[in-house]
Amino acid sequence: MVLAPLAALAVATLSACGGASAGAEGGGSATKTIGVSVADQKSLFYVAAVQGMQAEAKAKGYELKVTSANNNSTQQVSQVNDLLTQNVGALIFISQDSTAASAGVRAANQADVPLIAVDQKPESGDGELATYIATDSVKAAKQLCEWMFQQMGGSGNIAILHGVLGSTAEIQRTQGCQEALKENPNIKVVAEQTANWDETQAFQATQNILTANPDLKAVFGESDAMGLGAAKAAKQAGRTDLISVGIDGFPTMFDGISQGLTQATMAQQPYKMGQIAVDNAIAYIEGKGDSVPKEQYQDTVLITKDNVASEDVTTFYGPNAKSQG
Numbered sequence: 001m002v003l004a005p006l007a008a009l010a011v012a013t014l015s016a017c018g019g020a021s022a023g024a025e026g027g028g029s030a031t032k033t034i035g036v037s038v039a040d041q042k043s044l045f046y047v048a049a050v051q052g053m054q055a056e057a058k059a060k061g062y063e064l065k066v067t068s069a070n071n072n073s074t075q076q077v078s079q080v081n082d083l084l085t086q087n088v089g090a091l092i093f094i095s096q097d098s099t100a101a102s103a104g105v106r107a108a109n110q111a112d113v114p115l116i117a118v119d120q121k122p123e124s125g126d127g128e129l130a131t132y133i134a135t136d137s138v139k140a141a142k143q144l145c146e147w148m149f150q151q152m153g154g155s156g157n158i159a160i161l162h163g164v165l166g167s168t169a170e171i172q173r174t175q176g177c178q179e180a181l182k183e184n185p186n187i188k189v190v191a192e193q194t195a196n197w198d199e200t201q202a203f204q205a206t207q208n209i210l211t212a213n214p215d216l217k218a219v220f221g222e223s224d225a226m227g228l229g230a231a232k233a234a235k236q237a238g239r240t241d242l243i244s245v246g247i248d249g250f251p252t253m254f255d256g257i258s259q260g261l262t263q264a265t266m267a268q269q270p271y272k273m274g275q276i277a278v279d280n281a282i283a284y285i286e287g288k289g290d291s292v293p294k295e296q297y298q299d300t301v302l303i304t305k306d307n308v309a310s311e312d313v314t315t316f317y318g319p320n321a322k323s324q325g
Contacts, residue, residue, distance in 0.1 A: 034281045035088035035113075036066040037080050037104065039096040039120075043197065043225075044250050045270045046094060048317040049118060052274025053092065055318075060282055073100040080104040084111040090130070090281035095120040098166050105129065114284040116277045119270075120168045130289060131280050133273050136297040137169050140247055140266040141176025141222070146184075147264060147302060148218050148245050155186035156217035159209045161202050161226040162194045173222040173247060190216065195226045202229025210237050217243060224248035224265055231262045249303060249316045257308045266300040267311070271318035273298060 036053060038046050050066060057064045065083060069076030073096045080100075083091060084107055091108050093115055095101035101120055105127030108115040114130035121132050148158070160177065163170035181187055191209040195201040202221060206229065210216060219234075219242065221227030227246025234242035246253055249267025256262035280292045303311055313321050 031087050031089040031285065032061065033063045033065060033086070033088050034278065034285075035080075035083035035086065035091045036064055036093075037076060037083060037091065038066070038068050038094040039076065039100075040071045041068040042071075044252075044317065044321075045119070045248055045268065048321060049094065049270040049274040049277075051318050051320060052271035053278045054274075056275040056278040060278065062278065062282060064278075069096050069100070071096055073097055076100040077103045077107075080107055084108060084113055088113060089285035090114045090116060092116045092118060092277045092281055094118045095122070097164060098122065102127070114281070114289060116280050116284075118273055118277050129294070130284055131292045131294055131296060133276055133280070133296045134168070134298070135247075135268045135300055137172035137247070138176040138179070140268075140300040141173040141220075142180045143176075143300075143302060144245055144247060144264060144266050145177040145180035145220055147304070148220060148243055149180065149184045149187050151243050151263065152187070152217050154184060157188050157190040157213060157215055158218045158220060159191040159193070159206070159213070159216055159230075160189060161205060161219060161221045161230060162192065163197045163222045163226070165194055170222060177220055195221075195229065197223045197225055199225040199229040199232075202226035203233045204229075206230040206233035207237070210234065210239060210242075219244045221246040224250040224253040227262055227265065228252060228256055231256060235261065247300070249301070249313070251313045251317060251321050254303065254308055254311075254313050257303060257305055260305070264302060264304045267303050267313075267316045268300055269298050269316050271316065271321075 067079040076096050091113050093104050101122040105122045109127045117129050117132045119134050190213050193205040195205050219230040221230050224246035227244050231244035244262045245264040247266045249265050253265045283289055283292050
């Protein structure tokens with residue numbers, strides 16, 4: 001489980017100021033304030049990313065203005081526009097979906113504020129990004145599905161639980177598993193449902209899938225929350241043999257693997273991504289944006305029963321991330 005310091009992060013405007021104040025610095029137009037708009041502060045990934053941002057901003061003497069959209073696209077667009085009126089020097093943006101992503105990037109471009117996109121990427125043609133920081137989700141999903149197929153002995157029926165349709169992670173994770181499926185013709189997808197990254201929705205979807213497909217061997221959850229939901233549904237149905245996997249590396253998933261509830265995850269590095277995003281924002285504010293790469297894909301680590309005890313979850317989700325395992 002996640003301890004309170006990680007899960008109870010305040011989601012109103014937060015300050016990570018190390019003694020610096022917002023406004024023009026050194027007579028120039030640069031401000032030592034960075035705006036941050038995130039989709040929510042319920043997802044452990046986003047919580048850890050913001051904590052990484054806060055730690056880095058405090059260390060560098062910058063202030064953060066953080067807003068959470070509570071998974072509401074309209075609200076996020078409004079929050080982005082509000083941040084852009086507050087003299088922020090750069091905007092770090094974790095969008096709720098493609099609609100919010102497109103509108104947010106356009107607004108930042110019109111305000112001439114560099115935008116650092118994290119995790120979700122607007123489609124081409126929707127505006128200019130200062131940089132894009134994300135997990136290589138295609139690679140991660142392909143590796144995870146290949147591992148899952150090996151555990152199945154190379155044949156059998158699987159189900160796929162999709163995240164929010166049209167989001168960058170959902171598209172890329174679907175693509176990665178599809179690439180693995182092409183190389184494993186004896187693996188059959190017998191059910192696909194959308195569970196929107198949510199454990200409860202995944203639990204309910206898996207209950208229905210297991211009823212219709214009693215010979216199901218495995219579930220690929222495109223996130224840890226969905227992988228956990230699938231595993232809990234399988235346990236309730238007496239299907240402790242069902243293989244359930246996810247992508248994230250949540251502390252709760254580390255626990256699930258340690259306890260034998262779930263079998264694998266691809267651990268992301270959100271805390272590090274948050275730190276990188278702040279460093280990139282500062283580079284742009286200080287006129288050093290040319291040094292920032294346009295795309296920065298971070299690798300994942302496959303976590304299974306073989307290495308879960310030796311891998312430290314705080315490496316991925318920051319010093320406040322703890323597991324009970």
